[in-house]
Amino acid sequence: MHGIGWEQEAIDYFESKIGVSWFPGAHEKLTFCSTGGVVYCTNGMHRLVAAVAWLAATKGAAATLRKALVTVHSVHAASRRFILDHLKRGLRVDVGRIAAADGTTKITAFRIPQKHSADFYLVDGDDVRPTGQKFSLADRFKLFRNPTGENAFAQDWHTVTPRIAEALRNDGWLEQQLSMPVYADTPA
Numbered sequence: 001m002h003g004i005g006w007e008q009e010a011i012d013y014f015e016s017k018i019g020v021s022w023f024p025g026a027h028e029k030l031t032f033c034s035t036g037g038v039v040y041c042t043n044g045m046h047r048l049v050a051a052v053a054w055l056a057a058t059k060g061a062a063a064t065l066r067k068a069l070v071t072v073h074s075v076h077a078a079s080r081r082f083i084l085d086h087l088k089r090g091l092r093v094d095v096g097r098i099a100a101a102d103g104t105t106k107i108t109a110f111r112i113p114q115k116h117s118a119d120f121y122l123v124d125g126d127d128v129r130p131t132g133q134k135f136s137l138a139d140r141f142k143l144f145r146n147p148t149g150e151n152a153f154a155q156d157w158h159t160v161t162p163r164i165a166e167a168l169r170n171d172g173w174l175e176q177q178l179s180m181p182v183y184a185d186t187p188a
Contacts, residue, residue, distance in 0.1 A: 006050075014051040017067035023047045032068055036075035037171035038164055072178065079108060080168055082121065082128040086112060087165050094157040111157060 009024045020029050023044065030044035041048050048065075055063035086093045094111040110121040110128065120131040160168075 010047075010050070011054065013047075014054045018065065018069070019067045020069055030068060032070040034070055034072045034174060035168075036080065037167035037169075037174050039070065039167075039174075042071075072174070075168055075171065076108070076123055078126055078128045079110075079123055082110060083160050084165060084169060087160065087162070093160045095160060096157045 005025070007024070013021065013023050018030055022029060026044065026047065028043045030047060031042045032039055033042050034040075051065060052063070055065065083093050083095075092113050094113065096109045096111065108123040109131075112119040112121070121128050122131055
């Protein structure tokens with residue numbers, strides 16, 4: 001990141017109550033999502049990195065990104081149990097999104113890789129159920145090569161790390177912030 005062309009207004013943005021204000025020269029707002037205690041940037045990663053670097057350098061441990069726009073999603077209870085139970089047993093858990101049967105929506109899928117295959121599970125209502133399909137390494141390569149194929153599952157898998165699992169397990173800090181916001185006013 002070079003910061004070329006960033007003037008004082010960029011620094012002012014980092015230090016402001018960001019809300020839904022625009023970063024100088026950006027086409028979209030800085031936005032975040034939260035699933036349980038896992039918070040991630042959905043737009044504006046470069047300015048987020050710059051803001052964190054600036055605030056940490058100038059404010060130290062008191063650095064705070066103020067009033068950023070966060071969309072909060074609750075964690076599907078069975079999904080949380082599924083992830084935590086499998087990780088506790090020492091298994092790797094990958095999460096992905098796949099097209100539902102209607103072709104218009106996405107549903108959450110889980111993959112538990114084995115030595116030469118993988119077990120797949122889908123979120124189904126209040127439960128997580130096995131798909132009944134196993135894919136060998138050769139099959140997975142074919143899926144990767146042809147993601148629009150009839151049997152293609154999600155290609156954008158994310159492995160649940162122990163740190164992410166802990167954030168899924170512990171979302172009390174977020175619940176506390178939502179019930180007692182730090183700020184009373186809402187920035188424009």
